[in-house]
Amino acid sequence: MYNEKSWAEDKGILTGLLALMLFVGLALAAAVVYLLIRQQRLFVRLAAVLLLVLTVAAVLVMTAALVSILILNSGHGGAAVSGKMVTGLLNAVLTPVMVFGRFVGLKRDRIQRAYANINNRVVYAGKPHFEPEDVLLLLPHCMQYSGCRHRITGDIYNCAECGRCKVADIVKLGRKTGVKIKMVPGGTLARKIIGEIRPKAVVAVACENDLCSGIRDTRKLPVIGVLNQRPHGPCRDTSVDVAEVKRAIEFFTNRRY
Numbered sequence: 001m002y003n004e005k006s007w008a009e010d011k012g013i014l015t016g017l018l019a020l021m022l023f024v025g026l027a028l029a030a031a032v033v034y035l036l037i038r039q040q041r042l043f044v045r046l047a048a049v050l051l052l053v054l055t056v057a058a059v060l061v062m063t064a065a066l067v068s069i070l071i072l073n074s075g076h077g078g079a080a081v082s083g084k085m086v087t088g089l090l091n092a093v094l095t096p097v098m099v100f101g102r103f104v105g106l107k108r109d110r111i112q113r114a115y116a117n118i119n120n121r122v123v124y125a126g127k128p129h130f131e132p133e134d135v136l137l138l139l140p141h142c143m144q145y146s147g148c149r150h151r152i153t154g155d156i157y158n159c160a161e162c163g164r165c166k167v168a169d170i171v172k173l174g175r176k177t178g179v180k181i182k183m184v185p186g187g188t189l190a191r192k193i194i195g196e197i198r199p200k201a202v203v204a205v206a207c208e209n210d211l212c213s214g215i216r217d218t219r220k221l222p223v224i225g226v227l228n229q230r231p232h233g234p235c236r237d238t239s240v241d242v243a244e245v246k247r248a249i250e251f252f253t254n255r256r257y
């Protein structure tokens with residue numbers, strides 16, 4: 001269900017960044033304590049105390065995130081519990097991790113991919129059993145062939161299944177599985193559709209950025225993210241591994257199609 005090599009890389013990226021951030025946080029805390037000891041001016045001391053409190057809080061959250069990933073990796077403590085801890089804590093630290101990652105030369109989308117993959121591992125560790133109609137498959141509009149004249153955003157079954165893009169395969173998969181399918185132009189509409197349909201589980205196809213924000217926004221729902229393929233660059237004639245989408249649907253519905 002989940003590629004172990006990918007898990008090792010994703011875990012390595014996030015734990016490495018968190019460890020570095022912890023080191024910086026502890027060094028900052030030590031510098032602030034030194035300032036507190038040396039400085040007598042009240043204003044400076046008050047500012048230093050405030051900074052120290054914020055730094056210690058950040059260090060504690062980062063430590064908890066780091067430890068929770070290691071617990072999940074060890075397989076102890078129950079994957080469901082440690083998984084919830086990992087996603088909750090990663091949601092809290094992801095933005096500073098991405099900012100810090102840029103300083104050490106890591107691309108934002110690589111960190112977002114690691115986050116999405118770790119989320120998938122957590123979801124795949126559960127044992128869901130949803131009815132197909134409770135599962136929503138969300139697709140990005142850029143998956144539709146740019147020269148196609150069929151209007152499929154309202155109803156994907158308006159696709160003529162000519163085979164110029166992967167929508168034809170997804171339509172066949174939709175008929176076979178019975179899951180709900182929506183094609184959306186962006187994250188805002190995706191959130192609106194989730195609010196209207198109220199699915200119990202979501203399979204989302206998107207780029208790193210949209211996957212990451214979507215998973216964070218729908219944190220109460222189990223979401224399996226499937227990264228899209230971009231042979232023509234971003235946001236145009238994108239594709240997807242339909243077998244991966246099928247695997248995610250089979251997992252949520254606990255059926256084979």
Ligand code: SF4
Nearest residue numbers: 148159160162163165
């Ligand atoms: S497969 Fe469907 S959506 Fe894709 S180009 Fe053909 S008709 Fe359009």
